[in-house]
Amino acid sequence: MPVKSSGVLFERGARKLGYHPFPAPIAIISKPYQGRIPCQHCGFCMGFGCEMGAKSSPLPYIIPQAIATGRCEIRPESYVHKIELDQHGRAVGAIYFDKSGRENLQHARAVVVAANGSETPRLLLLSKSNRFPDGLANSSGLVGKYLMFNTDCLAMGQFEHPLNEYKSIEVTRLIHDFYEIDPKHGFYGGGGVDARFLFYPISFPMWGLPQHVPQWGSEFKKAVNKYFTRTMMCAGHTTSLAMENNSISLDDEVKDAWGLPAMRVTYKDHPDDLKTCKFMQDRGMEILEAAGAQERWTTPIEESTFGFHLLGTCRMGKDPKSSVIDIDHRTHDVPNLFLCDGSSFVTSGRGQPTETIQALAFRAADRITALAKKNEI
Amino acid sequence: MSAIPSQKRYKLTDTVDFLVIGCGASGAVLARELAHNGFSVVVLEQGPWLTASDFTHDEYRHWTQSLLTNDYRKQPTTFRKTPQDKAVKQPHSLHRQFLALSRDRFHRGKQEGHDHRHWLHRLADNLRRPRTLLHQSRVRAGRLRPGGREPLRSTALQAVSTAAHAGEVQRSPL
Numbered sequence: 001m002p003v004k005s006s007g008v009l010f011e012r013g014a015r016k017l018g019y020h021p022f023p024a025p026i027a028i029i030s031k032p033y034q035g036r037i038p039c040q041h042c043g044f045c046m047g048f049g050c051e052m053g054a055k056s057s058p059l060p061y062i063i064p065q066a067i068a069t070g071r072c073e074i075r076p077e078s079y080v081h082k083i084e085l086d087q088h089g090r091a092v093g094a095i096y097f098d099k100s101g102r103e104n105l106q107h108a109r110a111v112v113v114a115a116n117g118s119e120t121p122r123l124l125l126l127s128k129s130n131r132f133p134d135g136l137a138n139s140s141g142l143v144g145k146y147l148m149f150n151t152d153c154l155a156m157g158q159f160e161h162p163l164n165e166y167k168s169i170e171v172t173r174l175i176h177d178f179y180e181i182d183p184k185h186g187f188y189g190g191g192g193v194d195a196r197f198l199f200y201p202i203s204f205p206m207w208g209l210p211q212h213v214p215q216w217g218s219e220f221k222k223a224v225n226k227y228f229t230r231t232m233m234c235a236g237h238t239t240s241l242a243m244e245n246n247s248i249s250l251d252d253e254v255k256d257a258w259g260l261p262a263m264r265v266t267y268k269d270h271p272d273d274l275k276t277c278k279f280m281q282d283r284g285m286e287i288l289e290a291a292g293a294q295e296r297w298t299t300p301i302e303e304s305t306f307g308f309h310l311l312g313t314c315r316m317g318k319d320p321k322s323s324v325i326d327i328d329h330r331t332h333d334v335p336n337l338f339l340c341d342g343s344s345f346v347t348s349g350r351g352q353p354t355e356t357i358q359a360l361a362f363r364a365a366d367r368i369t370a371l372a373k374k375n376e377i
Numbered sequence: 378m379s380a381i382p383s384q385k386r387y388k389l390t391d392t393v394d395f396l397v398i399g400c401g402a403s404g405a406v407l408a409r410e411l412a413h414n415g416f417s418v419v420v421l422e423q424g425p426w427l428t429a430s431d432f433t434h435d436e437y438r439h440w441t442q443s444l445l446t447n448d449y450r451k452q453p454t455t456f457r458k459t460p461q462d463k464a465v466k467q468p469h470s471l472h473r474q475f476l477a478l479s480r481d482r483f484h485r486g487k488q489e490g491h492d493h494r495h496w497l498h499r500l501a502d503n504l505r506r507p508r509t510l511l512h513q514s515r516v517r518a519g520r521l522r523p524g525g526r527e528p529l530r531s532t533a534l535q536a537v538s539t540a541a542h543a544g545e546v547q548r549s550p551l
Contacts, residue, residue, distance in 0.1 A: 048439050049432030058405030059427070065409050066420075067384045072412035074384065078421040080398050094396055096421050104389050106419055108396035112411075114404030119423075123398065200436045245460055254466060257451035265467075268458045305456060306467065341403040354402050361403040365410030372394070372416065 001030050001039070005163035006232035007172035010195030013291030014175050024171040024194060027056035027355070036060055041168040046198070078104075081260055083111055083127045083136055083337065091337045097258055110336040110377050112329075112368070114361065117147065117310030117342035121248045122263050124314070124339075137314075137331035137339075142324055144248040146315055147267060148240040148348035149307030153277040154198075155234045155284030156208065157293030162229040165197035175287075179350055181279060189276030191238030191350040193284050198235065204228055210297040234284030237351025238277055240311075241270040248313050269303050277301045309353050314343035328367040329360075336377050340364040381426050393417040400424075423447075 003011075003023070014021040028039050028050075039054040053060030066072040077099040084105060086092045093107040113120050121144035127136035135143050174194035181190045199208040205224045208231065213223040246268065250261035278301050288296050317323025320332035329340045342357055349356065371377050387393055397408045400422035412418045427445075438444045455464035 042434065044434045047445070048434065049427060049429075049445060051429040051432040053429065058401065062405040062409050063400065064382060066405060066412050066418070067382055069409075069412040070385050071416065072385060072408050072418040072420065073387050074400055074408070074420040074422060074426070076400075076422050076424060076426040079423045080421050093392075094398060094421065106387075106389055106396055106421065107392040108419065109392060109394050111396045111398065112404075112407055113398045114401065114407055115399035116401060116403070119399070200440065202436045203440060247460075251455045251464060254453055254455050256453065262452070263454045264464045265454055265456045266458070266460055266462075266464070267456070303458070340407060341399065341401075357402050358406055361406035362410060365407050365414070368395075368407075369411065369414045369416075 001026060001028065001169060001172060004165065004168055004172045004195070006165055006195035006197060009159065009163070009232060009291040010173045010234065010287060013287040013289070014173075014177075016290040017286060019175045019177040019287075021173045021175050024174050025355070026169055026171070028169055029054050029056065034061075039169065043167045044200070045170050079258065080115075080123060081126055081258065083113070083123065085129055085131065085136075085334070089131055089334060091334055101258075110338065110368075110372070112338040112340060112364075114339075114341045116357075117313045117345075118248050118263055118265070120339055120341055120343045121313040122250065125248075125250050126260060132333070137324060137333040137337060139333050140321055140324060142244075142315060142322070144313050145244050145246075146242045146312040146346075147246040147248055147265070147307075148242055148309070148311040148345070149267065149304050150240050150309040150311070150348050150351040150353070151236075151238045151269060151273045151277045151304065152351070153236040153238070153281040153284070153301055154299050155236075155281050155288060156210070156231055156297050156299075157233070157288035157291070158210075158227055158230050158295045159232070159292065160230070160294055163197075163232055164229055165232050166200070166228070170198075171196045175283075176350075178280065178283060181276060185275075185279065187272040187275040187279075188241070189239045189272050189279070191236055191276060191280055192352075193234050193236050193280055193287065195232060196235055197232055201228070204231075210295065232288075234287050236277060236280030236284060238273065238280055239350060240273050240348040242312055242315075242347060243268075243270060265306075267304055267307070274301055274303070309342065309348070309351065311342040311345040311348050311353060314339045315346045316344045317346065328371060329364040330368075330371075338364065338368055380428055387417065387419050391417075393419050395419075396421065 011021045029036060031038050037052045037054060040052055045055060050057070063074060067074065078096045080094045080096040082095040084092050084095055091111045093105050094111060095103055095105050098104055113123060115123060124137055124143045125135040129136070132138060134141065137143065171194045174192050176192050179190045179192065209223055209227055214220050245266060247266045249264045249266065251264040254262040256262050281298055281301065285296055285298065314324040316325050316327065318326065323332070325331050325339050325344060329338045329344060331337045331339060340361055342353055344360060345353065394416035395411050395418045397404045397418060397420045400408065400420045404420060408418050408420045443449065454467045456467050457464040
């Protein structure tokens with residue numbers, strides 16, 4: 001992928017400070033590949049679907065291959081709300097609402113839940129039974145606990161010449177020089193800093209401009225004209241520490257449109273996570289200065305009220321008392337129930353977990369296949 | 378990408394080898410690998426099957442209305458900081474969660490008294506005193522909104538934020 005203006009400036013600034021910028025790994029194809037069209041650099045990656053199919057989400061790439069086996073059916077608009085057990089405590093399938101709202105039970109020899117770190121524990125908690133009154137596979141009491149988001153921070157800079165950052169992919173350069181922050185600073189944490197723009201034409205004037213710019217009028221208009229093409233940011237992506245109080249649970253009062261208890265999120269960042277954030281934002285500001293930004297500004301570091309990365313809520317481990325799944329992604333409590341997604345994590349790493357989640361899925365498929373072939377499921 | 382491909386169909390009464398719940402980054406990989414390894418697989422996915430023609434560059438629908446994620450109206454979530462707190466319903470979209478933050482986090486222009494509420498208070502004045510005859514005639518002809526040209530962003534912010542708090546913005550269907 002060609003480097004963006006932000007990548008060039010980031011590399012310049014980071015090298016001046018003695019850091020080691022490198023090309024960001026991205027799952028977007030730059031050349032035609034297996035019948036797929038390469039990236040057209042339209043600039044609408046994050047939050048948008050890729051109509052080119054160049055962004056390697058499962059839709060243009062993995063799902064067609066699954067279907068091509070002739071053994072896989074994908075049923076969209078199927079909202080699962082219970083995993084059904086037999087009298088021996090084995091999963092027999094799952095009950096779901098189809099598009100018309102009708103309840104169906106699909107039978108299966110084994111069930112794999114891959115609904116990520118919030119919906120996976122919610123489904124287990126919804127699947128209460130006499131055998132599992134506190135939620136399915138929850139003998140440890142840890143289903144939904146240890147939720148981690150990954151924290152993030154922004155440092156923005158305006159440059160003399162247009163950067164036209166609205167074009168092309170999100171990120172082309174980053175540093176991992178602070179993947180492990182020296183404990184001498186007095187807190188635990190680490191992460192990366194990358195160069196990006198993040199905003200779009202509506203969101204930038206609403207949230208991206210520096211604080212001194214008026215919110216309307218000719219000065220506002222002039223500012224949008226000046227800043228939109230000349231701004232880039234250094235975004236930090238950092239650790240969230242695992243804490244038992246941070247969790248996904250079922251709400252006592254609020255229900256969803258199907259009458260099921262809504263998801264309740266309990267979350268308070270560890271003080272070290274916020275210190276890590278501030279540390280990384282400061283590095284971003286230094287890089288922008290070294291790169292020659294004319295003006296720099298930040299957004300305040302605040303406690304999270306929502307998250308993008310949903311990790312840790314059905315943690316993996318050997319001890320059934322302190323974990324939900326074993327090293328094969330099998331739940332300690334139900335032999336033919338597997339969980340594999342962000343919920344399997346025991347730490348949050350340093351942010352950007354999707355590739356790790358996918359790698360875990362490939363590994364889990366191998367281990368589950370091996371167990372099935374040995375007739376051990 | 379362009380169309381939904383034809384695929385193997387199983388009956389509800391068929392006992393398939395694996396039932397995978399969720400067809401995202403992990404579930405799709407598991408389905409592909411398990412099917413490739415010879416097993417029969419059904420994947421249950423709560424979202425719709427989207428194709429290339431569903432993807433646009435409409436920032437309002439994608440960001441403001443969270444087009445590609447769960448509909449928060451149908452599937453609300455609640456939030457609290459600690460187990461001792463009472464959980465409250467979260468705003469209906471990611472955009473509105475940002476807006477909720479933005480009152481403190483992205484508050485700009487406040488020192489000049491130029492925030493969107495200020496403009497709202499001036500709306501009546503603007504209605505009474507169109508600035509030019511041309512402007513006046515355009516307003517009368519319905520070709521300009523009362524208030525003229527300058528507060529485009531303010532009206533957008535005001536409309537979205539007040540509607541968000543009142544729960545008025547309707548999510549357009551896919």
